[in-house]
Every structure is written in structure tokens, then in C-alpha cells.
Amino acid sequence: MLNYDIVIVGGGPxxxxxxxxxxxxxxxxxxxxxxxxxxxxxxxxxxxxGFGLHYFGEELSGPEYAExxxxxxDELSIEYKTETMVLDVxxxxxxxxxxxxxxxxxxxxxxxxxxxxxxxxxxxxxxxAGTRCSGIMTAGTAQQYVNMxxxxxxxxxxxxxxxxxxLIMARRMTLEGAEVKLVCELMPYSSGLTRNIVQCLDDYxxxxxxxxxxxxxxxxxxxxxxxxxxxxxxxxxxxxxxxxIECDTLLLSVGLxxxxxxxxxxxIEIDPVTNGAVVNEFxxxxxxxxxxxxxxxxxHDLVDFVTLESYAAGExxxxxxxxxxxxxxxxxxxxxxxxxYIVPQRVNIHNTEDVKLYFRVGQVFKDAxxxxxxxxxxxxxxxxxxxxxxxxxxxVLSHALVGDFENGExxxxxxxxxxx
Amino acid sequence: MTYDVxxxxxxxxxxxxxxxLSRYNLKIxxxxxxxxxxxxxxxxxxxxxxxxxDALSGTLKAKMNxxxxxxxxxxxxxxNVPFRPCGSVVVAFSDAETETVHKLYERGKVxxxxxxxxxxxEKLREIEPHISENAKSALYAKTAGIVCPYELTLxxxxxAVLNGAELIRNFSVEQISFDNGVFEISNGESRVSSKYVINxxxxxxxxxxGLIGDxxxxxxxxxxEYMLIDKKMSYLANTVVFQCPSxxxxxxxxxxxxxxxxxVGPSSIEVDSETRDDLATNADVLADILKSAxxxxxxxxxxxxxxxxxxxxxxxxxxxxxxxxxxENSAFINVAGIESPxxxxxxxxxxxxxxxxxxxxxxxxxxxxxxxxxxAPVRFRELSSAEREKLIExxxxxxxxVCRCETVTEGEILDAIHSTIPATxxxxxKRRTRAGMxxxxxxxxxxxxxELLSRELGINSEDITKFGGNSKILVGKTK
Numbered sequence: 091m092l093n094y095d096i097v098i099v100g101g102g103p104x105x106x107x108x109x110x111x112x113x114x115x116x117x118x119x120x121x122x123x124x125x126x127x128x129x130x131x132x133x134x135x136x137x138x139x140g141f142g143l144h145y146f147g148e149e150l151s152g153p154e155y156a157e158x159x160x161x162x163x164d165e166l167s168i169e170y171k172t173e174t175m176v177l178d179v180x181x182x183x184x185x186x187x188x189x190x191x192x193x194x195x196x197x198x199x200x201x202x203x204x205x206x207x208x209x210x211x212x213x214x215x216x217x218x219a220g221t222r223c224s225g226i227m228t229a230g231t232a233q234q235y236v237n238m239x240x241x242x243x244x245x246x247x248x249x250x251x252x253x254x255x256x257l258i259m260a261r262r263m264t265l266e267g268a269e270v271k272l273v274c275e276l277m278p279y280s281s282g283l284t285r286n287i288v289q290c291l292d293d294y295x296x297x298x299x300x301x302x303x304x305x306x307x308x309x310x311x312x313x314x315x316x317x318x319x320x321x322x323x324x325x326x327x328x329x330x331x332x333x334x335i336e337c338d339t340l341l342l343s344v345g346l347x348x349x350x351x352x353x354x355x356x357x358i359e360i361d362p363v364t365n366g367a368v369v370n371e372f373x374x375x376x377x378x379x380x381x382x383x384x385x386x387x388x389x390h391d392l393v394d395f396v397t398l399e400s401y402a403a404g405e406x407x408x409x410x411x412x413x414x415x416x417x418x419x420x421x422x423x424x425x426x427x428x429x430x431y432i433v434p435q436r437v438n439i440h441n442t443e444d445v446k447l448y449f450r451v452g453q454v455f456k457d458a459x460x461x462x463x464x465x466x467x468x469x470x471x472x473x474x475x476x477x478x479x480x481x482x483x484x485x486v487l488s489h490a491l492v493g494d495f496e497n498g499e500x501x502x503x504x505x506x507x508x509x510x
Numbered sequence: 511m512t513y514d515v516x517x518x519x520x521x522x523x524x525x526x527x528x529x530x531l532s533r534y535n536l537k538i539x540x541x542x543x544x545x546x547x548x549x550x551x552x553x554x555x556x557x558x559x560x561x562x563x564d565a566l567s568g569t570l571k572a573k574m575n576x577x578x579x580x581x582x583x584x585x586x587x588x589x590n591v592p593f594r595p596c597g598s599v600v601v602a603f604s605d606a607e608t609e610t611v612h613k614l615y616e617r618g619k620v621x622x623x624x625x626x627x628x629x630x631x632e633k634l635r636e637i638e639p640h641i642s643e644n645a646k647s648a649l650y651a652k653t654a655g656i657v658c659p660y661e662l663t664l665x666x667x668x669x670a671v672l673n674g675a676e677l678i679r680n681f682s683v684e685q686i687s688f689d690n691g692v693f694e695i696s697n698g699e700s701r702v703s704s705k706y707v708i709n710x711x712x713x714x715x716x717x718x719x720g721l722i723g724d725x726x727x728x729x730x731x732x733x734x735e736y737m738l739i740d741k742k743m744s745y746l747a748n749t750v751v752f753q754c755p756s757x758x759x760x761x762x763x764x765x766x767x768x769x770x771x772x773x774v775g776p777s778s779i780e781v782d783s784e785t786r787d788d789l790a791t792n793a794d795v796l797a798d799i800l801k802s803a804x805x806x807x808x809x810x811x812x813x814x815x816x817x818x819x820x821x822x823x824x825x826x827x828x829x830x831x832x833x834x835x836x837x838e839n840s841a842f843i844n845v846a847g848i849e850s851p852x853x854x855x856x857x858x859x860x861x862x863x864x865x866x867x868x869x870x871x872x873x874x875x876x877x878x879x880x881x882x883x884x885x886a887p888v889r890f891r892e893l894s895s896a897e898r899e900k901l902i903e904x905x906x907x908x909x910x911x912v913c914r915c916e917t918v919t920e921g922e923i924l925d926a927i928h929s930t931i932p933a934t935x936x937x938x939x940k941r942r943t944r945a946g947m948x949x950x951x952x953x954x955x956x957x958x959x960x961e962l963l964s965r966e967l968g969i970n971s972e973d974i975t976k977f978g979g980n981s982k983i984l985v986g987k988t989k
Contacts (some may be wrong), residue, residue, distance in 0.1 A: 125914065175911035186895070190909035193902040194895055212951035214817025217737070221794045222819065224983050228953045235957055241971055241984040266988050305793065311981040338985070347949075351915075354742070373962035 100404025102131020104384025244339025256343025545978025917949025
């Protein structure tokens with residue numbers, strides 16, 4: 091059996107940032123396990139720009155953003171194994187993995203960082219009626235074909251869902267000569283970033299139809315068309331609004347699901363809203379010494395925030411390795427009303443640093459205030475001109491406040507809109 | 511060359527008929543319309559081995575069901591196909607249904623079904639802790655079980671091929687003529703000659719019989735839709751949970767699959783004869799299935815649905831299996847109307863149809879090299895650490911995970927592509943290995959499988975299909 095201070099599952103932006111920070115905090119023995127051929131994760135297929143604006147202050151492509159970290163891994167001699175799949179994380183922090191050179195690997199780790207990322211919700215999960223012909227895939231799979239393998243999945247495209255990958259692929263397919271006939275979105279708002287709607291749809295005159303969904307798939311062998319329909323406020327198709335659209339390709343961008351099979355199998359508590367682990371501000375899960383960060387913890391809007399979160403996890407893992415562990419006294423965080431979730435779900439009351447709480451809202455707001463309350467008392471109020479489900483929000487809990495908290499109590503975040 | 515026997519249709523029935531006949535020195539050809547075996551009813555059904563109390567006593571259905579279910583454990587052992595004898599319960603929710611359950615029990619006794627028992631609420635809850643509180647009693651049948659229908663079909667067909675039968679795929683029978691004691695079977699382009707024909711054409715058995723002027727078969731196909739649910743929900747059913755049957759079939763069931771998913775369905779709706787192979791699912795039908803399933807197991811929900819699908823059952827208007835030489839030509843044997851419990855009955859139907867053929871042809875010498883066993887394919891996810899290590903030591907491609915959701919290695923996919931009945935499309939790889947069958951539904955591994963098929967078969971990625979024909983996945987290169 092191998093021994094490492096920290097084993098990191100996943101070598102995407104989250105895993106690499108966690109490794110980097112852990113090394114900066116003085117941990118020498120680190121191993122990253124990555125299932126793909128190279129480090130970088132999903133960034134490698136995201137050849138569009140828009141990465142790094144917050145973190146590097148410049149606009150990079152996905153591979154460029156990844157490359158900066160990969161270079162640091164090499165410069166700092168952080169060990170990694172690619173084409174290595176982790177099969178199991180045990181309750182006593184033993185990682186089992188497999189690859190073609192080492193065969194079966196078992197590694198005893200003091201701390202583990204889970205950074206497996208997320209996957210796209212597939213067609214089956216939507217239960218769209220109709221046939222099971224070819225020509226239907228997730229936007230990310232299409233992105234992999236186009237950007238990594240150099241193949242076109244189709245020529246006449248309808249995109250269901252206006253998540254960011256769908257929007258990016260609307261532009262990408264158009265640039266490759268395909269006709270993107272429609273992007274339809276079940277909700278009355280897009281779940282994608284505003285800048286992507288402008289730069290990927292508006293600039294190419296691709297129509298976005300809100301409150302609209304695909305209700306039927308047509309075609310025996312290859313896709314021949316889809317029927318779309320408008321939906322009511324309960325997301326049910328409105329009879330009489332059906333429209334047949336001829337197409338050979340249906341791309342799905344209908345949500346991302348954190349890949350927590352290993353986490354679940356290890357018996358770590360999962361937040362039913364984020365579908366990621368329940369963590370404290372160091373991103374430590376309910377299993378001591380096991381941390382989680384990036385899209386496996388909750389789906390982020392920007393990679394820059396993945397990097398920052400993973401620094402917290404890397405630092406937490408380093409502290410754990412060095413034996414600097416705070417007594418287990420926590421307050422929980424709770425989203426109220428339109429605040430769907432908050433990460434971290436708990437904050438250690440002995441923490442002496444500021445803690446950033448990340449959250450998402452479930453609907454669009456204008457001129458709203460984010461209100462933080464503790465035992466009914468208002469701790470903070472932040473004005474926001476606009477809040478949208480597609481964009482992650484955060485508020486800072488200053489350490490001065492945290493110091494006053496009592497074990498077992500709750501901090502609540504809600505959204506208030508001034509009545510007109 | 512003139513074959514002794516041509517079997518039309520490589521579904522579970524055709525595969526078992528071929529396997530049984532391969533015990534004899536006969537030149538056998540198995541003709542399949544699609545690019546793989548098990549592409550019709552055999553790939554989309556409830557995957558249940560029924561105990562045998564449903565079919566009316568004295569019918570061929572009842573006889574074949576009970577005998578097939580008796581044979582199933584041994585057949586699965588020989589063919590190395592997983593069979594789980596999990597038992598089944600038919601649940602009664604009212605006094606009227608309790609009466610039905612008792613009738614089924616009595617009928618089962620007449621049909622010769624062993625190990626049945628009427629159980630009360632308490633024992634039912636012991637067996638099925640997640641059953642509805644409204645359940646009053648149940649018929650518990652221990653011999654029922656679950657099996658993977660396409661793996662069973664593939665295994666039987668592979669075994670037949672290894673014992674000398676020939677499989678021709680993408681051969682859609684268009685015409686049959688009979689001259690000088692020999693059938694000429696044509697797909698419009700090429701011909702196959704054979705002394706005998708066995709019609710195992712499933713939902714098209716009537717059309718195939720019609721080609722020799724036999725219009726006695728009347729298929730009134732019925733569509734059944736299903737939802738497949740994530741493995742984490744499989745705890746909801748330990749046995750096969752049936753409701754009381756109706757005229758249209760056995761009602762909606764809730765069961766595990768051998769691969770550990772939860773399966774709910776089917777609906778049962780008669781389909782238009784002209785569009786009987788339309789496998790489209792319908793939103794309202796799926797909603798009804800859910801409602802009906804929740805009647806038995808209230809905790810079933812659509813949150814964790816992985817996929818939905820439809821299968822067509824070859825119901826004959828006579829409501830029984832038709833396994834007999836045609837009145838038009840005694841060298842043409844119909845094996846038709848094989849709807850549920852056809853999967854359970856298939857091993858027995860194989861034996862029965864083989865006997866009919868032997869009787870018709872005056873017998874045949876035994877095939878002295880016949881081997882009833884099929885080697886199990888490598889299943890990395892089911893192996894122990896020690897076995898995995900040994901395997902990778904021997905062949906490094908077993909150390910490379912291609913499908914992360916189902917833990918399928920590159921080695922297993924290569925095995926499938928180079929197996930006895932080679933997988934030549936993406937769905938064929940999926941059925942043989944489970945690559946792409948998990949929760950991401952091939953989102954990550956789909957392109958890798960296309961690449962492996964392209965490399966191993968020496969064809970362009972653009973020409974790789976999902977399931978043969980024009981089901982291409984890619985349309986060309988990028989700019």
C-alpha cells in the first residue's frame with residue numbers, strides 16, 4: 091500500500107488548486123489521481139474564452155486557464171497519475187484506484203480531497219416522449235466531439251435548455267456551419283450567464299424561447315425532428331402551442347449533477363439540494379479528513395470561484411495533516427425562501443477568519459437585498475441590482491461575528507425585495 | 511449451399527431454437543433483420559422469469575412457461591447469464607383482488623407451479639418493507655426470478671454459433687418461395703436456401719407466415735412502456751411486485767433488474783398494425799405508469815429515472831402461443847404469438863420447436879462436439895481486488911476504465927467487439943458490456959466507444975451507428 095499525506099481525486103481546476111494551496115501550506119506528500127489522459131478536466135474541451143476574469147484579471151480560454159495550473163503542478167513537482175480511475179474511498183481514508191501501468195492501487199491517505207466534478211443530466215432523466223434514435227446528446231458530449239475529436243454531431247440543431255454549455259455550443263455549432271434553429275428553455279428565465287446569452291445567441295441571431303420545451307422526439311434511426319410546446323406556470327405543455335421543428339440533432343443542456351458516487355459509497359452526508367457533500371468552511375465533509383471542492387460540491391457558474399473554493403479545501407486539508415483541527419462546534423447555515431442552498435452548510439465557531447457564504451437563488455430578482463440573520467437579529471444587508479439562478483452569489487461573515495456564535499445555532503440568508 | 515434449417519428472427523425465441531437445433535448435425539442459419547440479436551421484443555420487456563400461474567391452464571403458454579421456468583436456472587448456469595431467483599408477489603388491495611389472488615394460486619397448482627404461498631399483510635411487509643399500506647395479501651411465488659433478456663438472447667445465440675449455427679445480420683426477409691422441397695428466402699438483394707424454415711419473427715411473424723400464404727396468424731401487437739430508475743432506488747423492491755392482472759396483461763410491476771436498477775412498467779396498449787414497430791414513449795402513458803406503480807410501492811418517483819423505453823409484444827388474437835407446422839407447408843414451422851411469458855418460456859420453446867423440426871425432417875444425428883456452455887465475459891465491476899489485479903497483469907486494457915458510471919474497462923469493450931457475435935454498433939457494445947447504460951447515459955464514454963469501434967473495425971467514426979441502419983452518430987468532420 092502507498093502512503094500520502096493528501097490524495098486528491100480529480101485533476102481538474104478544483105483538484106489542481108487544492109493541491110497547489112496544500113503545497114503552499116507546507117504539505118510535501120500530495121498525489122492527484124485523474125481519470126482522463128491529461129490534467130485539466132473539462133476545461134480542456136472549453137476552447138472558448140471567458141475564464142479567469144475574476145481570478146487572473148484577464149480573459150483566457152479553458153485550456154489556457156488549465157495550463158497555468160498544470161505548469162505549476164510540474165514546477166512544484168506535485169505528483170499526479172493520469173488515466174487513473176478511483177474505484178473506492180473507504181471510511182478509513184484508503185483510496186482504491188486502477189490504471190494500466192500500476193494495475194490496482196491502494197493508497198492510505200491522511201487527508202483526501204474529492205474533486206470529481208459533475209456530469210450533465212441526460213435525456214432519460216427528462217423522460218421526453220418519443221423514439222430513441224441517434225442524434226440526441228448532451229451539449230458537453232457534442233462539445234467533446236467538436237473540440238476534441240474534430241467531428242460534427244449534426245447540421246440542423248435544436249438545443250433544449252439554456253445552461254451555459256448549451257449556449258456555448260449554440261455558437262460553436264453555428265461557427266462550424268450548422269444551423270441552430272432554436273434554443274428552448276423550460277423556465278421563464280435562462281439558467282445561463284447573461285454574457286453568454288448576448289455573446290452566443292444574440293450576436294448570431296439564434297432565437298431563445300423561454301417557457302418552452304421539447305415534448306416529442308421524432309425519427310426511427312436518425313433524429314428527424316422535435317415537437318416543442320410552450321409551458322404554463324406549472325411547466326406543463328399548453329395544448330395548441332405545439333410546433334414541429336425539423337432537425338437532425340438535439341443537444342441537451344438541462345442541468346449538471348455533481349458526481350458523488352464515491353462520496354455516497356463512503357457514507358458521507360449529502361445535501362439534497364446541492365447534491366454535493368455537506369461541508370464546513372474548510373470544505374471538510376462529515377468524514378474527518380475528507381474534503382470536497384469544485385463542481386462535485388456544488389455546481390459553480392465560473393471556474394474562478396472553483397479555484398478559490400479549492401484553495402479553501404487545500405488549506406483545510408493541509409491543516410488537517412498538520413494536526414491543527416478546531417473543536418467541532420458549529421453553527422449551521424440555512425437558505426430561506428428563494429435562497430436554495432448555502433455552501434458551506436456549517437461554520438466552525440472557533441474560526442478566526444472571515445468566511446464567505448456562497449449561495450444561489452431560485453428565481454430572478456431586481457433591486458433586492460440579501461439579508462443575513464442570526465437568532466432573528468439582522469447581521470448584514472447587501473443590496474443587489476439583480477439576482478438570477480444562473481449566477482452564484484456570496485456574502486462574507488466577518489470573523490468578529492463568527493466569534494459570537496453559539497454551537498448548534500443557525501445563520502439564515504434570505505432575499506428581500508422592497509415593495510413598490 | 512442449402513441449409514437444413516433457416517430460423518427467421520434472432521430474438522430470444524430464435525436464439526433458443528437455434529441453440530437446441532445445434533445439438534444435432536444440421537446446417538442452421540439464423541436470419542436477423544437488424545444489426546444485432548435481441549433487437550425486438552427481447553431487448554425491451556419486464557425481464558421477468560414468471561412462476562407460471564398467469565396463463566390459463568391447458569394452454570401452450572402455461573405449459574411452456576412452467577417448463578421454461580423449470581429449465582431457466584440450469585440454462586443460465588450453462589450460458590453464464592446472471593439469473594436471480596428473487597421470487598414474486600402478486601399484491602391484492604381489495605377483497606375482490608384477494609379473490610383473484612386465490613384464483614391465481616389455484617390456477618398455478620393446476621399448471622404445476624411449485625413453491626407458491628398465499629401470504630398476509632405481515633409476511634408481505636417482511637418481504638417487501640416498502641409496499642403500500644393498502645396491500646391486504648399476496649400470492650408469493652418463490653420460483654419467479656429476474657434475468658437480463660438481451661444477455662440471455664445473446665448468450666443463447668453465441669452458444670448456437672459456437673456449436674455451428676450461422677448468423678446473418680441485416681437480413682430482412684422480403685420474399686419466400688418453395689420449390690422442389692427447398693425454400694428460397696430473399697431480402698431483395700441476396701438469397702438463402704433452406705429445406706425447413708422456423709418462423710420466430712416476433713411482432714412480424716404474421717407477415718413472414720403470409721409470405722408462404724399462411725394467414726392464420728393475427729398479431730395484435732401491444733406496446734409496453736417502462737421507466738428505468740437509478741440503482742440507489744433498487745431497495746424499494748426485493749421481489750418482483752405485481753398487481754392483479756387484467757385483460758390487457760399483468761399490470762404495472764415494480765422490480766429490480768439483474769444489474770441492480772429499479773424497473774417500473776409496463777403499460778399495455780394495442781398499436782396500429784402498420785406502425786407496430788414504433789417504439790416511441792408517451793408522456794401521459796409514463797405518468798400513468800408512475801401512478802400505478804405508486805399504488806404498490808408509494809415511494810417510487812421519477813426523480814431518479816435514468817431512461818424510459820418501450821417494447822412491443824407479439825400478442826396473437828388467439829391469446830396463446832402458436833408453435834406448430836404451418837397448414838400451408840409442413841416444412842415451415844411457426845413459433846408465433848410469443849408474448850409474455852415468452853422470455854420465461856424461451857428455453858422450453860426451443861426444445862419444443864426443435865422436436866417439431868426433428869419430427870418433420872425424420873430426425874438427425876446428434877452433434878458430437880456440442881458444448882452447452884458459454885464462457886462468461888469478463889465483468890470487471892464484479893471481480894474481487896485479487897481477481898482484478900490478476901486480470902490487469904494479463905491484459906493491461908482491463909486497467910483502463912472507459913465507462914465510469916458502470917465501471918467498464920477498455921478490455922471488456924474490446925472483448926465485445928471481437929466476441930463470437932461481434933458488437934458493431936454503440937448499442938451492441940452497451941448491451942454486451944453496460945458501457946453507456948449508467949446514470950450519465952454515455953455522456954462521457956460515448957465518444958470513446960465510437961473511437962474504439964472505429965479503430966477495431968477499421969471504419970470511419972462518421973460511419974459508426976447507434977444501432978445499425980442510418981442511426982449514425984456523427985455527420986462529418988469539423989471545418
